[in-house]
Amino acid sequence: xxxxxxxxxxxxxxxxxxxxxxxxxxxxxxxxxxxxxxxxxxxxxxxxxxxxxxxxxxxxxxxxxxxxxxxxxxxxxxxxxxxxxxxxxxxxxxxxxxxxxxxxxxxxxxxxxxxxxxxxxxxxxxxxxxxxxxxxxxxxxxxxxxxxxxxxxxxxxxxxxxxxxxxxxxxxxxxxxxxxxxxxxxxxxxxxxxxxxxxxxxxxxxxxxxxxxxxxxxxxxxxxxxxxxxxxxxxxxxxxxxxxxxxxxxxxxxxxxxx
Amino acid sequence: xxxxxxxxxxxxxxxxxxxxxxxxxxxxxxxxxxxxxxxxxxxxxxxxxxxxxxxxxxxxxxxxxxxxxxxxxxxxxxxxxxxxxxxxxxxxxxxxxxxxxxxxxxxxxxxxxxxxxxxxxxxxxxxxxxxxxxxxxxxxxxxxxxxxxxxxxxxxxxxxxxxxxxxxxxxxxxxxxxxxxxxxxxxxxxxxxxxxxxxxxxxxxxxxxxxxxxxxxxxxxxxxxxxxxxxxxxxxxxxxxxxxxxxxxxxxxxxxxxxxxxxxxxxxxxxxxxxxxxxxxxxxxxxxxxxx
Numbered sequence: 001x002x003x004x005x006x007x008x009x010x011x012x013x014x015x016x017x018x019x020x021x022x023x024x025x026x027x028x029x030x031x032x033x034x035x036x037x038x039x040x041x042x043x044x045x046x047x048x049x050x051x052x053x054x055x056x057x058x059x060x061x062x063x064x065x066x067x068x069x070x071x072x073x074x075x076x077x078x079x080x081x082x083x084x085x086x087x088x089x090x091x092x093x094x095x096x097x098x099x100x101x102x103x104x105x106x107x108x109x110x111x112x113x114x115x116x117x118x119x120x121x122x123x124x125x126x127x128x129x130x131x132x133x134x135x136x137x138x139x140x141x142x143x144x145x146x147x148x149x150x151x152x153x154x155x156x157x158x159x160x161x162x163x164x165x166x167x168x169x170x171x172x173x174x175x176x177x178x179x180x181x182x183x184x185x186x187x188x189x190x191x192x193x194x195x196x197x198x199x200x201x202x203x204x205x206x207x208x209x210x211x212x213x214x215x216x217x218x219x220x221x222x223x224x225x226x227x228x229x230x231x232x233x234x235x236x237x238x239x240x241x242x243x244x245x246x247x248x249x250x251x252x253x254x255x256x257x258x259x
Numbered sequence: 260x261x262x263x264x265x266x267x268x269x270x271x272x273x274x275x276x277x278x279x280x281x282x283x284x285x286x287x288x289x290x291x292x293x294x295x296x297x298x299x300x301x302x303x304x305x306x307x308x309x310x311x312x313x314x315x316x317x318x319x320x321x322x323x324x325x326x327x328x329x330x331x332x333x334x335x336x337x338x339x340x341x342x343x344x345x346x347x348x349x350x351x352x353x354x355x356x357x358x359x360x361x362x363x364x365x366x367x368x369x370x371x372x373x374x375x376x377x378x379x380x381x382x383x384x385x386x387x388x389x390x391x392x393x394x395x396x397x398x399x400x401x402x403x404x405x406x407x408x409x410x411x412x413x414x415x416x417x418x419x420x421x422x423x424x425x426x427x428x429x430x431x432x433x434x435x436x437x438x439x440x441x442x443x444x445x446x447x448x449x450x451x452x453x454x455x456x457x458x459x460x461x462x463x464x465x466x467x468x469x470x471x472x473x474x475x476x477x478x479x480x481x482x483x484x485x486x487x488x489x490x491x492x493x494x495x496x497x498x499x500x501x502x503x504x505x506x507x508x509x510x511x512x513x514x515x516x517x518x519x520x521x522x523x524x525x526x527x528x529x530x531x532x533x534x535x536x537x538x539x540x541x542x543x544x545x546x547x548x549x550x551x
Contacts (some may be wrong), residue, residue: 134361155358162353162403209354212313216347217357217370217417220339226375228368228382 006157007128015058015126019237020136021143022244027127029244034119036255040108043115051122058130067125068118076118083110133157138227147225151214163203170195260330261286262456263310263425268324270305270314279305281480283324287425287458287473292451294467294488295460297477298501303460306477307349307429309333310458312341329424343374346423350430352410355417356402363405363413364389364398370421388420392446407434415443419450426450428459432466444470464492464505468527476502493525507532514539 010016015023030050034043055064083106085097090105137150171179180191265285271278279302287293297303308314315322316338326333329344348355360366364385371381389395394412397405402413415431428447432440440463448470451457461467467474467488474491476484478500484491491497493508505527514520519539526532 132361134359134365151357151359158358158361158403206354209349209351210358212308212317212347212349213355213414214357214359214369215313215317215338216311216342217421218339218342218373221343221374222339223373223375226372226377226381228365228372228378228385230378 006133007125008132009060009063009129010132011059011130013057013059013130015054015130017232018130018240019231019233020131020139021233022237022241023127023131024136025241025244027123029247030123031120032248033251034116036251038254038258040112043112043119046119047115047122051119051126054126058126060126060129063129064122064126068122072118072121072125075121076114079117080110080114083113135229135231138229139231139233141225142227142231147219151219163199166202167195167199170198262289262291262329263287263458264325264327265309266325266327268309268322268326270309270320270322272305272318272320279480280309283480283482285475285482287456289424289456290451290454292448292457292459292470292472293475294471294473295458295475295477296462296464296467296492296497296502298503300479301477302480303477304349304429305480307347307427307458307460310425310427311345311347312336312338313347316341342423343421344423345425345427346418346421347427348414348418348429348431350433352407352414352434355414356410361401362399363394363402366402366413367417367420370417374421384420384422388416391419391449392416393442408432408436408439411435412439412443415446419446423455425456425458428457428461430460430462432461432463440466462503464503465507465528468492468505468531478502489524489527489531492527511535 018026030046034046052061055061058064084102085100085106087106087109089109090103092104093101094104094107095102133154137145137154141147141150174195179195180187182188263286265283268280268283268285269278270280283302283306285306295303295306305314308318309322309326310328312333314320316333322334328341331341331344333341357366357369360369367385367388368381371384376384386395389398392412392415394409394416397409397413402410405413411431411434415428418426426447432443435443444466447457447459451472459467459471471488473485474488475482476491476494476497483500484494484496492505498504498509498512507526507529511520511525511532514536515525520535521538522535524531526535
């Protein structure tokens with residue numbers, strides 16, 4: 001059973017120790033530059049100068065490259081193929097497959113778009129791997145994000161695996177009473193309907209109890225909340241965020257100016 | 260003036276026809292450890308919710324009469340103020356885990372964060388509370404990886420750390436083994452001796468007899484009987500009304516009919532039973548005290 005839904009890997013690295021908001025801004029900056037910067041090779045270069053160095057800086061290069069090869073590359077590759085085949089641009093046909101043609105232009109277009117998506121997903125993966133969700137949320141709450149909003153995000157990450165585990169318990173219980181889970185698809189789908197009731201209504205009843213439990217612990221208290229963990233935000237972080245913000249503004253301005 | 264004072268409290272949930280609580284009158288003194296017993300559907304949990312402010316602030320419904328704790332009137336207060344004085348832990352430990360925290364230590368600190376306790380004070384209060392309930396070794400575990408009994412201890416600790424004046428517990432040891440139950444009852448007893456007022460709903464009557472100051476028997480939403488644990492728990496009324504009875508009480512009641520129980524009071528605990536039967540039953544030769 002999964003204990004929680006989280007990609008976080010605990011390490012002691014420069015990237016891990018950055019303020020969560022700085023990392024979030026960094027991620028968004030990389031993403032924006034990849035998508036808006038006019039130079040063709042921008043996303044490709046970003047992989048070399050941002051994504052890979054950051055994964056080394058965060059001491060997660062091995063885990064990150066495994067994820068990239070297993071998940072992100074195949075997805076980007078699929079996107080590349082789809083766009084290369086179906087993008088109706090260009091005249092310089094270099095490959096023909098029945099009614100589908102690949103032109104040089106569509107190939108270039110697809111290559112860049114796939115790279116952009118690769119950079120986007122990679123940047124977010126690095127962010128999630130090096131940032132503990134509760135640290136992110138307490139930092140954002142301290143900066144004014146409503147506590148209820150943060151609670152919904154964090155508790156969903158933790159409670160979903162519990163609901164999955166519960167559905168498995170219900171299925172196991174019903175199987176022991178003769179529920180058919182091995183014959184044809186439609187038969188199985190039909191026999192799952194009676195399971196929805198206990199799962200949904202059970203979960204709703206739990207929500208009420210959980211609401212009572214957190215209310216009993218002052219969840220809606222009007223006091224200003226405090227936080228157990230101190231999340232440092234040194235001046236280096238603040239400076240870095242200004243630099244990143246400048247980069248964001250430049251790339252947006254460049255985009256507007258050129259279009 | 261009693262610390263907890265319920266006057267003619269009648270309460271009906273929004274979707275039910277008959278009141279769950281009917282003319283409940285209840286007084287608890289400061290630092291007193293009171294236990295509530297009753298068959299299923301007697302209104303025990305609703306009474307807990309009423310003391311903790313959730314009836315009527317959370318559940319709505321119709322309420323009459325007055326509920327006072329520490330000189331404050333529930334109907335004139337709001338829930339978020341009320342919970343600062345009254346702590347509630349209930350039966351199902353799984354649903355009492357906030358889901359917002361990744362370790363037991365953080366989980367226990369959750370309530371203190373909510374009410375704005377400064378960080379250093381928060382840490383020492385969490386440490387103290389964990390030491391009190393004996394869960395220090397769980398501090399870095401995920402609350403979801405714990406057993407039911409351990410989760411119940413975490414739930415209890417999460418409330419104790421808030422230092423409520425009145426502690427309301429609805430079967431807080433239902434998933435614990437006897438050793439765990441004894442430890443938790445010991446902790447609750449200690450809290451009461453330090454001045455915390457405790458109202459505990461519990462089926463384990465032997466433990467109540469040993470630890471509680473007073474017992475209130477609830478039946479169909481009304482107080483049927485109240486008094487010293489031994490008097491209430493051995494009353495014939497309880498046996499006739501479907502309450503949980505200690506096996507030692509039932510045994511001695513039968514024995515009394517045969518003239519084998521000479522003491523005035525029936526026993527609730529094993530020790531009382533052994534003591535009483537020692538007066539009438541001959542000790543078998545050669546085996547001496549082995550029955551004890």
